[in-house]
Amino acid sequence: EVQLVESGGGLVKPGGSLRLSCAASGFTFSTYYINWVRQAPGKGLEWVSSISDSSSFIYYADSVKGRFTISRDDAKKSLYLQMNSLTAEDTAVYYCARFPDYWGQGTLVTVSS
């Protein structure tokens, strides 16, 4: 069974940093693009970042470029999102997803003083 389990969310002050993790199981993690998507309170889904197999290609939404860094560890079957210089606009549930079909349950990031 394919599973994606996010962790690392929490409350952080504006300007702070947080690192999200996503643990994958049930499929050959190393051969897939993996993605981060977020949903701010009361808002729609927003794609955040994607990383290809072998980390050859990395993409970011303009809203996070220069502040967020996506990475993966295929040996650990894990995806990461390092988030720096956080603002209130980054407050959201962050999902790890293997498009189009598998998504985690999400982890909540709250940026507030």
Place this chain on the structure above:
Amino acid sequence: EIVLTQSPATLSLSPGERATLSCRASQSVSSFLAWYQLKPGQAPRLLIYDASNRATGITTRFSGSGSGTDFTLTISSLEPEDFAVYYCQQRSHWPITFGQGTRLEIK
């Protein structure tokens, strides 16, 4: 960036009625379009991929059609569990984009 425009923003229908949701792309996405259902506190659920292919385990009440710039999600006869928010997503071009969502509510 490809903009996906969903209409209507809100759709009020009764159980048993047919729902038709639209997603229009600002430029062609070929058939690289998916539809998701989102309920509070739950992960997005894939309904349709590649415009018209039903995802595993999805009831035949859900169907997708279209290609290029105009796409439709149809729910043939609404069940109570179908009332949720629906999003389209394109993966034809970077950046990946989502529509703003259609809220399907009980009339």
